[in-house]
Amino acid sequence: xxxxxxxxxxxxxxxxxxxxxxxxxxxxxxxxxxxxxxxxxxxxxxxxxxxxxxxxxxxxxxxxxxxxxxxxxxxxxxxxxxxxxxxxxxxxxxxxxxxxxxxxxxxxxxxxxxxxxxxxxxxxxxxxxxxxxxxxxxxx
Amino acid sequence: xxxxxxxxxxxxxxxxxxxxxxxxxxxxxxxxxxxxxxxxxxxxxxxxxxxxxxxxxxxxxxxxxxxxxxxxxxxxxxxxxxxxxxxxxxxxxxxxxxxxxxxxxxxxxxxxxxxxxxxxxxxxxxxxxxxxxxxxxxxxxxxxxxxxxxxxxxxxxxxxxxxxxxxxxxxxxxxxxxxxxxxxxxxxxxxxxxxxxxxxxxxxxxxxxxxxxxxxxxxxxxxxxxxxxxxxxxxxxxxxxxxxxxxxxxxxxxxxxxxxxxxxxxxxxxxxxxxxxxxxxxxxxxxxxxxxxxxxxxxxxxxxxxxxxxxxxxxxxxxxxxxxxxxxxxxxxxxxxxxxxxxxxxxxxxxxxxxxxxxxxxxxxxxxxxxxxxxxxxxxxxxxxxxxxxxxxxxxxxxxxxxxxxxxxxxxxxxxxxxxxxxxxxxxxxxxxxxxxxxxxxxxxxxxxxxxxxxxxxxxxxxxxxxxxxxxxxxxxxxxxxxxxxxxxxxxxxxxxxxxxxxxxxxxxxxxxxxxxxxxxxxxx
Numbered sequence: 001x002x003x004x005x006x007x008x009x010x011x012x013x014x015x016x017x018x019x020x021x022x023x024x025x026x027x028x029x030x031x032x033x034x035x036x037x038x039x040x041x042x043x044x045x046x047x048x049x050x051x052x053x054x055x056x057x058x059x060x061x062x063x064x065x066x067x068x069x070x071x072x073x074x075x076x077x078x079x080x081x082x083x084x085x086x087x088x089x090x091x092x093x094x095x096x097x098x099x100x101x102x103x104x105x106x107x108x109x110x111x112x113x114x115x116x117x118x119x120x121x122x123x124x125x126x127x128x129x130x131x132x133x134x135x136x137x138x139x140x
Numbered sequence: 141x142x143x144x145x146x147x148x149x150x151x152x153x154x155x156x157x158x159x160x161x162x163x164x165x166x167x168x169x170x171x172x173x174x175x176x177x178x179x180x181x182x183x184x185x186x187x188x189x190x191x192x193x194x195x196x197x198x199x200x201x202x203x204x205x206x207x208x209x210x211x212x213x214x215x216x217x218x219x220x221x222x223x224x225x226x227x228x229x230x231x232x233x234x235x236x237x238x239x240x241x242x243x244x245x246x247x248x249x250x251x252x253x254x255x256x257x258x259x260x261x262x263x264x265x266x267x268x269x270x271x272x273x274x275x276x277x278x279x280x281x282x283x284x285x286x287x288x289x290x291x292x293x294x295x296x297x298x299x300x301x302x303x304x305x306x307x308x309x310x311x312x313x314x315x316x317x318x319x320x321x322x323x324x325x326x327x328x329x330x331x332x333x334x335x336x337x338x339x340x341x342x343x344x345x346x347x348x349x350x351x352x353x354x355x356x357x358x359x360x361x362x363x364x365x366x367x368x369x370x371x372x373x374x375x376x377x378x379x380x381x382x383x384x385x386x387x388x389x390x391x392x393x394x395x396x397x398x399x400x401x402x403x404x405x406x407x408x409x410x411x412x413x414x415x416x417x418x419x420x421x422x423x424x425x426x427x428x429x430x431x432x433x434x435x436x437x438x439x440x441x442x443x444x445x446x447x448x449x450x451x452x453x454x455x456x457x458x459x460x461x462x463x464x465x466x467x468x469x470x471x472x473x474x475x476x477x478x479x480x481x482x483x484x485x486x487x488x489x490x491x492x493x494x495x496x497x498x499x500x501x502x503x504x505x506x507x508x509x510x511x512x513x514x515x516x517x518x519x520x521x522x523x524x525x526x527x528x529x530x531x532x533x534x535x536x537x538x539x540x541x542x543x544x545x546x547x548x549x550x551x552x553x554x555x556x557x558x559x560x561x562x563x564x565x566x567x568x569x570x571x572x573x574x575x576x577x578x579x580x581x582x583x584x585x586x587x588x589x590x591x592x593x594x595x596x597x598x599x600x601x602x603x604x605x606x607x608x609x610x611x612x613x614x615x616x617x618x619x620x621x622x623x624x625x626x627x628x629x630x631x632x633x634x635x636x637x638x639x640x641x642x643x644x645x646x647x648x649x650x651x652x653x654x655x656x657x658x659x660x661x662x663x664x665x
Contacts (some may be wrong), residue, residue: 027440030381036474036481038489050509106511
């Protein structure tokens with residue numbers, strides 16, 4: 001269990017929120033909800049509509065596509081944003097590979113939060129650019 | 141899990157000799173609580189023949205409705221005059237407050253007590269509704285028996301829990317806690333001890349002419365603001381993020397429409413202010429204990445700290461779950477409400493054998509598709525969860541194999557359409573509970589009953605893992621309510637949405653054609 005103050009302290013150390021001042025962090029922390037998943041639970045489901053954006057506070061999650069594990073996500077990583085930004089169902093299952101605690105922002109809230117917090121949007125864009133770069137390196 | 145239904149056990153009714161029921165001892169199941177959640181799960185367990193004890197710290201049934209909402213009017217409606225008759229199953233769509241029963245005389249009790257002044261029952265009407273249900277169904281509850289501690293022990297059937305109470309010890313392999321989310325929570329803001337909690341709000345007239353600062357912009361904060369409008373000189377509500385309004389989210393997420401008057405007052409400059417700001421501290425002013433308080437806030441949008449004078453500060457900051465020492469047994473919790481982490485079947489995710497019912501069940505969040513939660517935190521959601529939970533416990537005990545009626549292939553589309561039109565479980569627990577129809581080619585279609593959607597999708601539900609059709613109602617925050625059918629084939633899930641109908645009709649040729657096409661995908665024609 002974490003209070004809002006504790007959540008603010010935690011997310012302040014994440015790269016995604018590095019450019020936000022405390023009042024902005026408090027406001028954002030109030031908009032997210034905390035969720036916990038036991039090991040083995042599916043957080044996002046490949047092909048199912050209506051997913052959400054998650055930031056991992058504790059634990060690990062596996063990215064599973066068509067039954068094959070492709071990557072592991074850990075504290076500070078985030079997932080779910082691609083399907084929300086594109087308005088599509090997730091392209092992968094996200095499965096808790098250890099007990100997982102996340103901050104969750106519902107799909108419809110993602111756009112207003114990003115538009116209200118340009119530094120957050122910029123950091124997310126940077127993260128996506130890194131993922132794209134790494135994917136291109138892997139392909140080449 | 142141990143065998144729960146003991147041969148020769150009678151379902152326990154009210155004691156006929158004025159002795160309190162369920163004295164301390166060994167029980168297959170112990171339910172803690174006497175609010176709607178505990179009562180519904182007890183009724184459902186009894187209907188399945190599962191012997192159990194029910195204990196409660198309260199002197200009478202009703203749970204939180206014996207005291208709240210503070211301004212004595214519920215947020216959940218019951219429509220005495222609905223589009224369908226009160227005896228119909230579909231009436232439950234329009235009656236959010238009655239508990240579920242099999243006998244007609246025990247159903248739809250809430251509208252019997254409503255006086256026509258509102259379709260939101262008053263708190264006393266709701267309390268009477270619950271007490272009448274207990275009386276008519278002859279449910280037995282041991283009142284004035286407070287659960288005080290918990291430990292592990294060895295019962296006659298193996299591992300068990302020992303619940304210490306003010307009356308003695310109860311041993312059970314299965315404990316179901318339905319104790320509400322009812323313990324006042326206040327944040328660790330400096331000076332918070334100078335604020336009263338919502339739970340300690342005084343009669344409204346005692347705030348006459350006062351300047352009220354309300355911390356929190358959720359329903360409880362706006363309930364207070366609405367109720368104090370005729371009395372307070374000034375009202376200010378503050379919290380870091382903007383208030384969500386149910387009319388904007390097009391769901392039950394956010395401040396309900398009947399509490400919006402303070403918003404109108406705010407935008408028209410009538411004396412109510414609504415701030416997006418974090419609360420830095422609450423301090424006594426220069427006049428000391430007899431003078432106004434100073435609340436220091438930091439606007440979320442930035443800018444200078446504000447120092448706001450108030451005669452009274454009320455923390456409408458919510459409640460936490462009173463789980464006593466369950467954390468010491470390993471029950472993990474999360475979120476500000478300290479809800480226990482739960483499986484799809486409302487069992488502690490970390491301590492098997494401990495279950496939760498009533499409003500605590502919202503800790504089993506399900507998919508929350510499109511950000512919309514189930515209604516598990518309210519009676520009209522929790523009552524169905526309780527029934528599914530009882531059936532789940534019965535299945536695990538292997539003492540009860542539910543009826544699984546066969547469905548003729550020619551009737552399948554009509555059965556699906558009938559559920560879409562009338563099934564209250566699916567309407568109230570959207571994208572959370574699912575009606576499952578298994579489609580084993582060697583047997584035919586069978587109604588497997590209602591299970592949690594997330595369990596169905598994972599093949600972990602009581603319906604099994606057979607190829608099946610799952611029927612749900614869903615919403616996406618656009619005001620549309622529409623059916624979604626899930627096709628589970630060899631463990632793989634496909635989702636098929638049916639276009640919403642603006643008049644919520646599901647007997648149209650277009651819907652029939654769409655459902656028939658989806659059913660045909662499962663190989664049934």
